[in-house]
Amino acid sequence: MIRENIVLFGALFANLGIAVAKFVAASFTGSSSMISEGFHSLVDTGNQVLLLFGQHRAKRPPDVRHPFGYGRELYFWAFVVAILIFALGAGISAYEGWLHIRAPEPLKDPTWNYAVLGVAFLLEGTSWSIALREFASAKGDESWWEAIRSSKDPATFIVLFEDSAAIAGLVIAAVGVWASHAFGDPRIDGIASLAIGAVLAAVAVLLAREAKGLLIGEGADHRVVARVRELVALTPGIDAVNHVRTIHTAPDAVFVAISADLDDRLTMGEGEALIERIEAALKAEFTELSSIYLRPEKRADAVPLGEMAAQRKAGG
Template structure:
């Protein structure tokens, strides 16, 4: 059964998808009637965003597959791969196409038409995008805690939340730029301004794409659990009877809500193999009760005379 956080992220993605599909149709109709480069660019932007949301939903679906012999820790990190693909699409399709389209309209400006329909579409799009943005912002704010927004993005292990938030933020900025471009083109009777607005929109998308690619790359490579989680794990192990010291606690996220932990600890010299196994089972139970995200735990007990006793705990098959 999906976790509450997963259900909420799905709602955020679906809301953004429905908004972008409706907006894309309206923008292309307006661009076809008025010949506006900025509106055409905004239409491409909405199509790219819609496709991105489909990819994120696909990534969520694929990430839910259970572990198997080839992937013993499951497929949760596949979501990170599709998040990286989304970042590439924003840059390769959204940003590059927008800049190229803007360049063509600067070199050969389109004749100007009545901009009324552009303003109507931009207002409707801003309302829909704004609604999607508010949903995404509230969902992300509930997980943010006392950290700054940028710190929360860097700490987050679920890319769906901040990707939609970044996309919607870029979309709102793009709508404002497109509106200014349409107005200025008619105000100064210069169609090149509309093309310049398109280039600016492409630049905004490029910056967002680079930021998202950077975060997705870190998740793909593998990031540790939150330092507070690591410290709680260390404290629980250190407080266990029979453990004299904790050498290290190494963690890595195998998915947004799953963590693998490898722990090395010194055990008392007089501890037998049977006692060590019992103790490790008790430690594992305590750790999973305190941190439900710990889906796999490996504990390496060591005696102080440097003889190593290895006992591993793994999730049930």
């Protein structure tokens, strides 16, 4: 269980410790950007808890009300995570920044800020490298952006996005603290907090868009669809494949519906046996195909029997 969710557990423990350290530093220094970063890490911690909860709920077996299982519940919680990043992470950061620009606080010794930011950078970097390694091993030959767009498991790419935003936020916070003291203007720290909020808002929008697509329902990888079509079409007794339609019911579960034109000379028993052989062959090659439905159906361009008889009669 822990090895399976190493990315989530790594990010969870890292963010929890970082959040505590940031709030302690903020209490000593009054830094706006440090407060924003503290809330940022706290929101990230809650997000990992929600994703773990979503994974647990998604593993429930099918029942009468949900015959294809609960796998897509994980996509719901991924969408909730995106909303929380936007509403809490970006919202609080923007609010803190506006407060400190409007009513700047006197500058204090930044030593605490620099120490916590350094430790946070090491911890966030470790979590980010774990997420990056896990995602890189799963993406294959696809580019990073193509892999994110085609990924059906939101947990890994959400942590990757969160950690990337966290590292960017730490850099912004460090620059804000340094610039505030270098130029003697505490409002710069508030501007840094606004910038952190903007980064979080951008990440939240990207995550929400990806989660929305998964919630609506995305098909399997085009290479899987092409291979399914090929396997069915090459099976003796199949005259043509009309269409192959797929949808992910979970990150590792795909429902596939196939319309195929069977040889008219097959008896009903032979047709049933043929369909069973096709289903067994497909599941042997693609373990993610959890449900396979093959519908015998004439090709769309085939001429109905009644129309064919009328054409022959008209032709004499």
